[in-house]
Amino acid sequence: MRKSRPILWILIIAAVASAGYYGWRKFGEAGKAQSAQNSGPRVPAVPVSVATVDKTDFPVFLTGLGTVQGFNTVQVRTRVDGQIDKIAFTEGQMVKQGDLLVEIDPRPFQAALDQAKAKKAQDEANLANANLDLQRYTKLGEFATRQQTDTQRSTVAQLTAQIAADEAAIANAQTQLDYTQVKSPITGVAGLRQVDIGNIVNASTQTGIVTIAQVEPITVIFTAPEDQLPYISEGQKAGALKVLALTTDGKKTLAEGKLAVINNQVDTTSGTIRLKAVFDNKEHTLWPGQSVSTRLLVRTLKDATVVPDDAVQHSTNGLYAYTVNQDNKAEVHKIKVSYSIDGRSVVDQGLSPGQQVITGGQFKVQPGSVVSTAVASSDPGQNKVQQE
Missing domain, CATH: 2.40.420.20 (conserved putative lor/sdh protein from methanococcus maripaludis s2 fold)
Structure with a gap:
């Protein structure tokens, strides 16, 4: 009986140990499960x-496409017939108004002017003689018939009128002589020359000598949708609207100008209105015939x-x-x-x-x-x- 007690205590201790181990294991597994649940897959934040x-x-711009035009463009032609003796300009040169471009052989026109002057001198001499005869008839009084006196007065009047005609002929001959020097009518850039020294030019033909385009200032013609016309007109009342000219890809601004003209009618086929803007173009960033993108500042939203x-x-x-x-x-x-x-x-x-x-x-x-x-x-x- 005494020997069985130690065995009983051993069995009790073993049972307690087994129960503790089992509980510890269950607790550990539950902790791991909870930890795994808490550290489950998370949705990453979206960058x-x-x-x-x-x-x-906010500035409101109307974008469009435009074409650069010279403020004035002149095709220079001769006004008299003749042979070109001199060309006084270089292609691409900036010429000023009144600069000599071409000189035509002046000799035939100088001869015509000299002839008109000689004719006037002849008629002036005849008039002087007629005036002397009239004075003689007047002094003779009753010894000269009234018919003779009246005839002489008529002769004086005719010669006076002839001198006036001579003066007109001289002026015309001088004008024709002046036309032999073809001068620039505007300030601008000379284009490619269409004649050479020695060519015969004729006033009746359409062949020009050179084209001159005014580039300071310069204009851009562009279009805008017709439904924007009320906003454009309203903006114009407050002052000239700003217009930007850019490269065709829109990446570089070339010049800044002002809206000058709204065309007097809408193009019914396209539903657009033609507009003209003027640019100072001091740096010559715009050139006649160039295609540009345009931006018209219609208004600014506050x-x-x-x-x-x-x-x-x-x-x-x-x-x-x-x-x-x-x-x-x-x-x-x-x-x-x-x-x-x-x-x-x-x-x-x-x-x-x-x-x-x-x-x-x-x-x-x-x-x-x-x-x-x-x-x-x-x-x-x-x-x-x-x-x-």
Whole structure:
């Protein structure tokens, strides 16, 4: 009986140890399960770029295509017939009004002028003699018949009129002689020469000598949609509207000018109105015949809500944009856009100044998605991005 007690205690101790081990094991497995549950797979944040919704003045431009034209363009022709003796200009030269361009053989015209002057001298001598005869008849009184006196007065009057005709002939001959020196009628750039020394030119033909285009100032002819005509006319009442001329790709501004003329009728076939802008063109960045892109500043919207174009998304239900709230979660907003120019859009409804809009990475974003943001400049000309 005494020997069985130690065995009983051994069995009790073993049972307690087994129960403790089993409990410890179960507790460890439960802890691991809970830890595994807590550290289960997490949805990573979506990387996006964001920009701030701005409240600023927004210039409204009408874009179009235009053609540069000389402010004045003249095809210089001869006004007399003859052989070219001298060419006094260089192709591409800037010539001033009154500069000599071409000289035509003046000898036939000089001879005609000398002949007209000689004829006048002859008639003046005859008039002087007729005046002397009239004085004699007048002094004779009753010894000279009235008919003789009247006839002599008529002769004097005829010779006086003849001298007046001679003076007109001299003036015409002088004008023809002056025409042998062909001068520039305007200040501008001379084009390619169409004649050479020794060529015979004729006033009755359409062949010109050279074309001169005035480039300071210079004009651009362009078009605008007819539905914008009321805004253009309204803007003109406040002053000349600003016009920008750019390269055809729109990347470089060439000159800044003013709207000068709105055409007097709309082109019904295209639904556009022709406009003319004038540019000082001191640097000669515009050239006749050049094609340019144009931007006409119609008006400026005050305190407009502006976002980058990249923030505006399209769907079958219309336009929308994602914003990021304080919890870094994406929210979707339906928006209305009125203008989109130079990488910026005017939002009339759906967004407020100061909000953060997503401008990049939207294809991975869903409403409520957690996002990690990188701040992009709202200026489309700036490409730098700063990671938050």
